[in-house]
Amino acid sequence: MRKLTFGMNMSLDGYIAAPGDDLGWSAPSDELFQWWSDRVAATELALYGRRLWETMSSYWPTADREPGAAPAEIEFARRWRDMPKVVFSSTTRAVDWNTRLVTGDAVTEITRLKAEDGGPMDIAGATLAAAAMRAGLIEEYLVVTHPVLLGGGTPFFTALDNWVNLSLAETRTFPDGVLLARYETRR
Secondary structure (H helix, E strand, C coil), rough: CEEEEEEEEEECEEEEEEEEHHHHHHCCCCHHHHHHHHHHHHHCEEEEHHHHHHHHHHCCCHHHHCCCHHHHHHHHHHHHHCCEEEECCCCCCCCCEEEECCCCCCHHHHHHHEEEEEECCEEECCCHHHHHHHHHCCCCEEEEECCCCCCEECCCCCCCCCCCEEEEEEEEEEEEEEEEEEEEEEC
């Protein structure tokens, strides 16, 4: 059975995007960018919601060909493009770059994917992750907290019907006061 992890950058007050889907507050240090790149390299399958897919696919497929692209950006672009991905959307019509589109029920498909043999899966995008969270499908949370207060936007966590007990598995500090906390779900 595959392990499902939800990890994203988060503001100190709990948001993954500021109002208007603004992500400008979460520009990573070189060290944090490399950590995210290594995470992509270790992920066997990434699950994306539509909005985050649109953001990522609008830049990363060709970022390695941009004039002046840094070696780390070139590496990330290639890793991202090569990584198998599934996009969950009822409005997207086509996907590319080693990606499959699912238009049906996300929880049913994620449950099926988790039951397969294979390596770790990451889930990204607030709405998609919220559905998986409410269904109890996430085994690990990677909360990369930036020292900024946004005051509103898209929350990292969704409202839940039941408590989810977690165990702290790892912490790490990055430059600029960014803190990684990795939690595992206690069953």
